[in-house]
Amino acid sequence: xxxxxxxxxxxxxxxxxxVSLNCTYSNSAFQYFMWYRxxxxxxxxxxxxxxxxxxxxDGRFTAQVDKSSKYISLFIRDSQPSDSATYLCAMSxxxxxxxxxxxxxxxxxxxx
Amino acid sequence: KAGVTxxxxxxxxxxxxxxxxxxxxxxxxxxxxxxxxxxxxGLQFLFEYFSETQRNxxxxxxxxxxxxxxxxxxxxxxxxxxxxxxxxxxxASSLTSGGTRPDTQYFGPGTRxxxx
Numbered sequence: 001x002x003x004x005x006x007x008x009x010x011x012x013x014x015x016x017x018x019v020s021l022n023c024t025y026s027n028s029a030f031q032y033f034m035w036y037r038x039x040x041x042x043x044x045x046x047x048x049x050x051x052x053x054x055x056x057x058d059g060r061f062t063a064q065v066d067k068s069s070k071y072i073s074l075f076i077r078d079s080q081p082s083d084s085a086t087y088l089c090a091m092s093x094x095x096x097x098x099x100x101x102x103x104x105x106x107x108x109x110x111x112x
Numbered sequence: 113k114a115g116v117t118x119x120x121x122x123x124x125x126x127x128x129x130x131x132x133x134x135x136x137x138x139x140x141x142x143x144x145x146x147x148x149x150x151x152x153x154g155l156q157f158l159f160e161y162f163s164e165t166q167r168n169x170x171x172x173x174x175x176x177x178x179x180x181x182x183x184x185x186x187x188x189x190x191x192x193x194x195x196x197x198x199x200x201x202x203x204a205s206s207l208t209s210g211g212t213r214p215d216t217q218y219f220g221p222g223t224r225x226x227x228x
Contacts, residue, residue, distance in 0.1 A: 032214050041221070043222055045218075088154070092214045099145070100147075101157070101216065102147075102156075104154035104155075105155075111208070
C-alpha cells in the first residue's frame with residue numbers, strides 16, 4: 001500500500017461546478033498537508049498548505065484535513081477553464097524538513 | 113525574483129550513459145530537493161541538500177547522486193542509465209531546511225529525460 005493514495009481520474013466537469021478532490025494516507029506521522037497544481041510542461045505550484053486537522057479557505061479553494069480518518073480534500077468552487085490542470089496532494093512529517101510524499105495526481109478538465 | 117531554473121529542459125540519452133542535471137534555486141534559498149515524476153509512480157523524492165550536505169534521501173539506487181555548491185546551486189547525476197529512468201526530474205528550492213514547520217517548496221519546470 002502506498003503511503004498516499006489519490007483518485008486517479010481523469011475528472012471532467014462543466015464550468016461553474018464544484019470540484020472535490022481527495023487523498024487518503026496511511027502514515028500517522030504526517031502533520032503538514034499541501035495541494036499543488038501542475039499545468040502541462042510546468043513544475044507543480046503550491047495552492048494550499050494546512051497543518052493538522054481542520055479547514056482552510058483561500059478564495060474559491062477550500063482544503064480540509066481529517067486526521068482521524070487520514071483523509072484530506074480540496075474543494076474548488078465555481079470552477080473555471082483555467083483550473084484545468086493536474087492536482088497533487090502532498091504531505092510531510094513534523095521536522096522532516098523538505099521530504100514531501102505525493103499522491104499520483106488527478107487531471108482535472110473544466111469544460112466551458 | 114527569478115524562479116527556480118533547471119537545465120537542460122530536455123535530454124535524450126542511451127542506456128548505459130550517465131547524465132548530469134542542473135538546478136539553480138531562488139536567490140536566498142538554501143535548500144534544494146530533487147524529485148522524479150513518472151506516469152506510473154507519480155512524484156517521488158530523491159534527495160535534499162542544505163548547506164552543501166545531503167539532509168534527506170529517498171529510496172533510489174546509488175546510481176542517483178547529487179551535490180550542492182556553496183552558492184546553493186545543485187546538480188543531480190544518474191550513472192548507467194536504464195530505460196526506466198526516463199522521467200521528468202524536478203528540482204524544488206525552499207528558504208531553509210529543518211525545524212518543525214516545513215518551508216514552502218518552489219518547483220522548477222523540470223528536465224525531461226528520455227533514455228533510449
